[in-house]
Amino acid sequence: MPTTITGLALLVVLLLPGLTFVMIRERKGSERRTTPFRETGVVVFCSVLSEIAVLVVFAILRGLRPDLTPDIGRLVREGAAYARAHYVELAWWAGGLLSLACLLAAVAAAITAGKPHSSVTSAWWVMFEKWFPGENPLVGCILENGAYVEGRLASFNVSSDDLPDRDLVLVEPLKYRAPGEAETHDFPWGATCISARRIVTMFVSYPVEQGAEAEVEVLQASGPAAS
Template identity: 50%
Template sequence: MPTSLLGLVLFLVLLAPGFAFTARRERVRSGRTLSAFRETTTVALVSVAADGAVLGLFAVLRIVFPSWTPDVGALVRAPQRYAVEHYAQLLSWGIGLLAVATLVAFAAGGRRGKEHESGVSAWTLLFTAHPDAAVFVGCLLDDGSYVAGRLLSFSRAAEDVADRELTLTGPITYRAPEKTETSLLPDVGATAISARRIVLLNVSYVPEDAPA
């Protein structure tokens, strides 16, 4: 572990690829709650892999274009002297390599591989079971009212947090509590529903090329 403030800063900076990977992955995958150990391990391993890949690229560039790259041998032999004399070059290359590693990790985090069902909430499974179809949702709420429409977006959070909600787009239909008739809301283009209010959730899948 780092024993100085500078070492701690460098340590955190080198973990930037891992942080970028997890941040991107949270946006495209279901919001599973992972243990702190697993999250830390993921950040560390991704950072090591991305930093290692970029250092490998630097090694190739050093062989092909030795005059364009920092002299690693001189840096190892006399690190303090070389750093003082070539601080601008070292800083620019360090920032550039770290930026490339972070971008690579960020791109890798955006891969939409199929998730195993055991790690995905039923909420997410319902809305992503047929990605090529339009998803229509009907929600029976805790006050007895019923709202239905086409799914526009939904929170991928696995836990029942306060901001876990879905949004529906028109045409929006609504049935008031203790009523039997459902009516179209002509002036409503979209609506948001809190997951905590939903008692029953019905989902229909309609092929996108189906006639209206």
């Protein structure tokens, strides 16, 4: 850990873009937890890439409009004397470049977070997000006691590990079949939360697209019944 203010500032500059990348990917995606060493490597690697890209942009601006950018040559040669004389300008540029690096990392995370490989995601993520992203599928669950619950998917735990300690939320129209019964009945409630630990089998029915539905109607109209 850094023991000086300068060291702490350098640590923040180095890690903040990568930390932004990791946090956004965790919120928008589903990937298996890695070792601390690998996760630290991802943070540092993303930070370095983002900051290199920002420095390239700064170098281009410096070449085009040197009057608008700090004189890096003088900063290197004069050091603290130049920094004290132009501390406001340097602070604004440092904050702006760091913010731009974080923005680049956030955009990269948002673009890549929704497309994790199936090998690093859970079965729930594959069924609910990978195959038909953004849909609102109908989900039916057979529980360990033989009961059956059906409803529209509202939310699910995006953890990449297929663990029993997570929940699935279904909303109306809800249907329920008690253990030992043969008929499924409407359940007059707005939502239900089901523990993954109690689920034995899950069925998922995806909404039919309008184009596909229209095609089905045309085929039915032109079939034997239409004649």
